[in-house]
Amino acid sequence: NNNHLVREEEADRNKRAARYSYIKQQLNECPYIEMWMNSHPSILRGSSFCTLLNDKDTRQNMLTLFPSPNFFHLYDLKVLEGEIPQKFESWSDYKIILNKAAMKAMGYARMEDAFVRSESPLWITLNEKGEMEKGGTKLMPVVAVIDDYYPAHLTQGVKPMAFVVGKEDNSGDFIIATKPGKEKEVMELLRKIEKEAYNTEEFNHSWLTDEVSDLYSEDRETAHIYSVFALIAIAISCLGLFGLSLFDIRQRYREIAIRKVNGAGMKDLYLLLFRKYIKVIGGAFIVAVPLSYYLIHIYTRTFIMKAPVGIGIYFIALLVILLISLGTLIWQIHKAANIDPAKIIKSE
Structure with missing residues (x-):
């Protein structure tokens, strides 16, 4: 029975991998898509609060996102210092990016001086011995600083934000930037992909402009x-x-x-x-x-x-x-x- 369950789980993983490979190929080949990514957070969704500390143990409860590098490129977020990391040694290799408000809240004027850690683990991974390791509780250098943006209603103002950046995985929503005027063609393609990959006519989607409109x-x-x-x-x-x-x-x-x-x-x-x-x-x-x-x-x-x-x-x-x-x-x-x-x- 256990062997049967293992084979079923492996078969499910293979199906998911095959579906993702097919979707990725279709999205990459579409001439009407400027950029896409898999992501749990969007620029308006998927935020949580974590308590971060600087090298002087000053605490700051701030908005924390766990995006991939493409997040910053897709939303065209302005980098003020440093560079958005592109290479990661492993799935447990995460980099810290702060926005300008977070730098000010932590008391830093230059990126080179900025080091932060979390009061509680930001991620948990397994080492080579199969033991759980808690990550993010040791001081980590800030690798980039981005300009402030409004992650919610304008009345809430600019918030200190931390971005825990790692490799892009195959989970989360597909977030797609279309070329202007080509929304209809992209929607037709996505419905076709949904039908062929999942054999269903149901297609759930939302537009960022509609989400922003709903805020107001x-x-x-x-x-x-x-x-x-x-x-x-x-x-x-x-x-x-x-x-x-x-x-x-x-x-x-x-x-x-x-x-x-x-x-x-x-x-x-x-x-x-x-x-x-x-x-x-x-x-x-x-x-x-x-x-x-x-x-x-x-x-x-x-x-x-x-x-x-x-x-x-x-x-x-x-x-x-x-x-x-x-x-x-x-x-x-x-x-x-x-x-x-x-x-x-x-x-x-």
């Missing part, structure tokens, strides 16, 4: 809610302005009629009626600018990422307010400027 789905919903309430507030303001201006301008019909009798032209009447509202809008704008700037500062003071608030935004806001306000007033002012003075004086 709640933010988009919140933005939509804010936009709806902002439009409602603008509509209410316009109705209020329309009502007040209607009452005010009708109160001035007699004054307008007398001015027209005394030779006031259309230009003079437009300036007369607009002048009051321009002063009100200007005064409101002067009060609103510092108040809104303060409220934005209070609201965003805990934000890690902030959109810049420049003077241009306020000028755009002023322009929009003028267009909305004058658009609300112009019909009434035009009507008032074209009244018949005789009818107004006679009726009043």
Whole structure:
């Protein structure tokens, strides 16, 4: 029975190896694929936290990934110091790469001075005697430093990150970078490979752009809610302005009629009626600018990422307010400027 189980396990291993060899050949021969790799972590998935120590035993709990060298090339991560290792002596030969934030957290300014170890084993291997060996608990030199990137939602900010880099194995997901505009052709190829390698029509996949989009789905919903309430507030303001201006301008019909009798032209009447509202809008704008700037500062003071608030935004806001306000007033002012003075004086 034991021999039978061993033969079955060996047969399964051979099948897996044959499938992987076939998939690898198909992916390498596809002209629409720029690069691919087998990997458990993606740039957004597969992260864990480990406590690392520097050569002075300063502890830092940081995000730790276990990628292959292709991880850095596929995602085009910028190398600031050193080089991404390509050669490994064995499966237990791992190299340490830190990002810029991790270097700062560990107190290192240069890669040559950087050595780190883990508080608990980062990997476990078997030696030649078949005994388990715990790796990563001794100081290891940092072989490269990469630039910071955001591994999750932007509001979480840049995190200290460590990369335990080793040989690429045949497990994990296939992560593929396609040539622009060739996504359809690559998807057809992958479905064909799935059918021939696993004899199934089921094909699970996800796009990195969709994963990033999902991260911000709640933010988009919140933005939509804010936009709806902002439009409602603008509509209410316009109705209020329309009502007040209607009452005010009708109160001035007699004054307008007398001015027209005394030779006031259309230009003079437009300036007369607009002048009051321009002063009100200007005064409101002067009060609103510092108040809104303060409220934005209070609201965003805990934000890690902030959109810049420049003077241009306020000028755009002023322009929009003028267009909305004058658009609300112009019909009434035009009507008032074209009244018949005789009818107004006679009726009043």
